Amino acid sequence: MKIVFMGTPLFAVEVLEMLIQEHEVLCVVTQPDKKVGRKKILTPSLVKEIAIKHGIEVFQPENIKKEYQKIIDLKPDMLISAAYGQILPKALLDQITALNVHGSLLPKYRGGAPIQYALFNGDAQTGVTVMYMAFKMDSGPIIKQESLTIEQEDDYLSLTKKLSTLGTKLLKEVLGDIKNKNIKSIDQDETKTTFSPTLKPSDEFISFNRPTLKIVNQIRGLSPEPGGYARVNDSKIKIYKAQKSDIIINVDAQPGQIIMIKKRLIVKTLDGAIDILLIQAPGKKIMETKDFLNGQNIMSLNDVFKGEDTL
Structure with missing residues (x-):
């Protein structure tokens, strides 16, 4: 399958590595490099580092809502996102089937910080959702979900790694179901929606x-x-x-x-x-x-x- 992958932080790394092994990744879309630390050193995302290592083209638009035509021109079979960090334009989602790997049991914790909020709230469990992407944030139909126990010693780093591994497994299963034309989805229950806005x-x-x-x-x-x-x-x-x-x-x-x-x-x-x-x-x-x-x-x-x- 020809794929354009969109992701930025650690959560997305294992997902991307699986896609590189099993599919043809045409391009990796990630957030622009950021200045990090006291010395404000311009630093690429972890996803960009993986793409460069494998010789895959990297695209870093400041505003994806204005700079999406490049993705359409690549004519991918599918767009796959995992913690990319920008809301995708409707014009892009209307033209390419898109899946998202989200680090919560949707519709709980829609938004940019689901892993952090699960920890902030002392939740006993969380999980990963693989879903079709819709223009409204994290609102698309659910294809597959699986829960995960949050251990007392877990912090943001350890829980991110666990959820990334789980998300990679679920996405691999979903892509197999798509290949076998055995794909099903269910709409989210809007009455149970909660949010996890990007941290300030x-x-x-x-x-x-x-x-x-x-x-x-x-x-x-x-x-x-x-x-x-x-x-x-x-x-x-x-x-x-x-x-x-x-x-x-x-x-x-x-x-x-x-x-x-x-x-x-x-x-x-x-x-x-x-x-x-x-x-x-x-x-x-x-x-x-x-x-x-x-x-x-x-x-x-x-x-x-x-x-x-x-x-």
Whole structure:
């Protein structure tokens, strides 16, 4: 089958690799290179790196709604998308059959951040949906779905890898069914629709004036990329892993207050405390908190993480 593939992050990589092995990928469409890190180094998407490795043409439109004719001109048998990152124009979907591999059990978590929201909300399970694409976001008929248990230790990276593997398996099955003309689909139940909008910078801010479990799950959903953050003494601290603390809480402490800082960094929450396990100070690498605490002078006992970053 001649395919144009559209995808950008890690979730899409395993899907693309399977398509390269089993079909003819005419072109890979991915988001433009982005500036990454403190030095703002222009960095290609993971999908682009795979395409270049296999000598496949890469197309990176700034706005796919205005720059889609190239895809039509390639005359693919099918368009396959996995976390591409832009809404496709109706004119394109009207001319080419398109499938999408989506990291949720649709119609739950339509949108750009389904994996993150499953973690934020502490869901016990999620899954992958392979669907026909429609002009309305993530609304097309469902061809195949399969659920997956979310383990307590899962974060955004580990859950993405699991869902990518599951999505690759489901897509392979669907393409086989299409080849054998044994394809079926069902419409989504619109009454059960929920959304997972693409994350904004403000979603990375960790407020400690919330229940402990909500904070821990937010950190899971943001780790290792982009990482959650909080501020203490005018320093922006990134937090990549935390757990509910077993320490007995000082009832007079306020949310965000550091109640232990010797060997462990424990911070008061609305209903208890969290034990911060992986941390990154400004200009430093990510490290285990016990190592960070050796010689640091950014924070002290009873200091308070407070206020959203205004920079």
